[in-house]
Amino acid sequence: MPLVTQHEAVQVTLQTDQVKDIPCGTNGGVMINFEKIEVVNRLHKDYVYETLLNYGVQYDCIWIYDKIHHEINKFCSSHSLQQVYIDAFDQIDEKLKGALQRDCIRYAPGIEIISVHATKPTIPDSIRRNFEQLEEERIKVLIAIEKQKIAEKEADTMKKMAVSGAEKMASVSEKDSARKQQEIVDQMITWLVRRVWQMLKENQICTRLMGRVWQMLRRGRI
Template identity: 65%
Template structure:
């Protein structure tokens, strides 16, 4: 045994995971929920071992991890509603807790490095859970109904465009038909005019010929 050493305690300086289970969490609205598991991956840096052990003992993580977990959870829960904790901020709790624990460690026990925090989704009373499930079901129905409405509106718009297109097509066909009829009438009229001109020319020619014949006969007598 080394001189002046009465006891020794191994100190881990590699990554370790401290875990706390079933942490009570009283929300701002007075509902009591429980966090099934809270894990903190942390490490004590070698150069701070002596200082940390001198100040907080071999069980330093009880003060700065285990007890800190309970404290920060209580602070967070009392400041937020069940809706925020269970739904709105559920994906942010890990990072919020990590920053909160690391902040005080950096200030009072700088050798403790918080690597990550994992918090399971809180366990809430069954009746309240069912309400959230129903809300989620209704929330799921909304986009489906919206998409169906979009489809119906798209179909209606397509039908409207098709109807307008068909009406325009029919109108164009009618115009072409009417124009064709007008052209036919003009063609018939022109043909009649030509026939009349031919008839008049023929009659004039016959009249002229008859005139000349009569004049010759008169001269002969």
């Protein structure tokens, strides 16, 4: 009897599973639909036999496809439409990846979840238009805030420039004042030097005259 009666090809390199058309309801009762969620995963070759033995060739149906449906519905049911569609949408990928990997580590350790990417869910047209209007208003507010920040920065820059200019003018004024004071001091010193020199000259003249008078007295001319 043949030892092998059936065989299946099992991929052990990176593969991307696409889970499509996932309906879910928010905690407010609004029904939305995720058109596609991509899960990049890999089955480690050392765990191929164990994984197939426990879960069969379609192991990814249990741990990826069905699990994605379950986790998306759990996430939506605990969040509002605002959170799912806008506020917490950027958290969905990591939350799904974490939930899938935790169960795989516990029950199917050969499956590694590399990444998860969810597309934006589709919502009823009337609600979508409201969200689009809200998003437009939010963008306008953000633009206004940024313009205000720019205006404040420009005002602050102008204020700093004005203060710097005033300080420079004050510094120049102080320098001019100091220079003028120094000029006055220099003039006084010059005048004093000249005056002293003049007095010395006058003193020398007086000394010479006194000397001549004294000589004349000694000679009996006076």
